[in-house]
Amino acid sequence: MATYRRPPTMAKAAQFDDAFVGEKPSMAPSMAHLNLTEELRGSTLSLNKRSMVLDEDRFEEQFLRCNICKDRFRNDSLPRMLPCHHSFCQKCIDHLYRLASEQRQSYSSSIRPLASSAVSINCPTCRSNFVATDETIRRLPTDHRVVQLMDFVHHTDRYTVTFCSKHSLQPLNFFCEPCIKPVCRDCTVLDHKEADGHLVMDLEEALAKYTPVLDNAITELDAESICMEEKRIALESVTKTIDKVKVDLLGQVKACMTRMRELIDEREKALEAKVYQEVEKERAKLTEKSEMLESRREVLNQQANKLKTAKDDSNVEEMFRIHQEVREYRAGPPIRIREVDDGLMTSFLLNTRDEAMLASRIGSFGDVTTKVETTSSRMKTSVKPFVYRSSSFR
Template sequence: MAKAAQFEADDFVGAKPNMAPSMAHLSLQEELRGSSLALNKRSMVLDEDRFEEQFLRCPVCRERFDNDKLPRMLPCHHSFCNSCIEHMYRTATEHRNNFHSSIRLPISAPVSAVNVSCPTCRANFIATEDNIRRLPTDHRVVQLMDFVNHTERYTVTFCSKHSLQPLNFFCEPCVKPVCRDCTVLDHKEAEGHLVMDLEDALAKYTPVLDSAITEMDGEAVSLEEKRIALEAVTGALDKIRESLLDEVKTCMARLRQLLDEREKALEAKVHEEAGKEQAKLVEKAALLESRRHTLLEQSDRLKRAKEDNNVEEMFRIHQEVREYRAGPPMRIREVDDGLLTSFSLNTRDEAMLSSRINNFGDVTSKVETTSARLKSGKSGPLRSMSLR
């Protein structure tokens, strides 16, 4: 009667829905009433996921009810979140504006009234926007939400060997939680198994577990510190790499400079030696030309004396020519003997230098104290090796 009066006060128009509580809600109320009476006597095992899915979620959007999505109750006693109910009303309004509704509204119904259908039971209600805003909050669901939020949660682990048997015991020699059937079949005390209550085992071994957790947490912190130190060493190795590369480039540049200087010296030597030999050949060519010129001149004088029948001049010139040619003949070895002075590059040390260059320089590693290097940048070598 109270609910009926409440909906009449909300001015729902049209036929009043059946206000009789559904069997599901009556069963739920009886369960809650029976549970509240027995809460002080026994513990209640609750499948939280199934309970939440059935009672604490909106049947339409499947989202959990909360302060922003309060459960609102339709006249048929089915509850939905306020967002979904508003969406139902908007959909009904669009349907009314676009199509003719199959349900005729009463003449007394407001112009803005629409027909809203419950998604669960398909009951139809004629309501306005003001009615939708004033739908009552389903306090039963709110109480269930509060009950779940303030109830301690326990996880029940069942035996993998014996179905639906909770692990309530602990076998010390096997270091294994067991169920009641395990204590009778597989972990008999007569066979040397020492079985105790699981809570007693937890109380006994919790300090051991806490100590192990403390040790593992401490080791994790130590490992993290080592990881950070390794990152610092990795950064230091990057700087060492750059420094070594600069040293290699500087050393090779010095060697290239020496090679360039030696190349220039050899080129100058080539020019010098070839120039000297060329000067000798030019000098010999000049002597040849001078002798040829002298002979041609004496030949011309002799010819003229002969043409003039100057006997005295002819014999005098002939005597000069005989005396001039009486000396040793001019020999040019490059022509007469076919001998030519040549030059070659002496590379007798090339193989040795190539071997030395191929093995020139190496990169040596040395183990250092990282703490000193990281803090002050100085360290002492502990062990060295060569990497070629």
């Protein structure tokens, strides 16, 4: 990863207060100053026409941070330049002066400098020595070279460049449509040649073309996730209805068996067992469907979050990889829940038939059967299933 910086069309220097007071120190340019000035002069004409790739951390460490405390220069902590043209923050320069003053106080009076407040300070970078007083320390000039660099960085657009994993230091500037994959310049020559049927376009053009597709995919994922949650809630309501049906059905069984208690004690137990068995079997089916919906919803949420993160990070390769996974995952038929989509549910009833006729056949009296009926009108979640059209990405 590296930082891609696009210089602004008109980079206007920030108007920092000049800290020069009184007589300025010698401004004879150092070699570093001359080299930097020459580089800036040589690139002035091309700033509006070129972009640059640089290591932002290294650039900041070398030019925009105090070499002593490593804090970054700011508008309220501007770089101050020593006579040797090396710059540090005012706090660190004051600290150097204070240490030199304390060391001077430790000397015997016979070897102290004649000037009562003058001390000798060594530059931490080049070890150049200069004599300073409290007055000269306060009058150190602002290093406007660094100020200009601070302003340049502040007014410069930047974004992350992803390099090709196959070809070292080659940025992913192109996109192969058939392969649905960002590629570098070397890839277009070696592995994704148009002569072999690969259709390569500029990466920015591909982003402009497919960003709406990705946004639509995220919208569909979010919408389907909401649909799954609504179905799960509706299914919970159906499950509660099944519990009520079970209670009512057991009441019917009890009422019938009470009239024939002496003859049908054995059969009553069998029927109760059948009720529990059938209802629990149906409950298990509903629970399984609910778990299936929840599982699919979690997967959809994870995919949507990954796709959002990759899109926010401008990680193009990850975006299209996740998008491919989404297409493959959703290629199958949509989940249909009969109790919700079709409004049909499995219920139970007690078939008593002719009690008088069956009194002599009590051993086989009664049965628990199932029936399908329309779900409650309160559950109107007849949402059409989402069909993910993978061809839209072509």
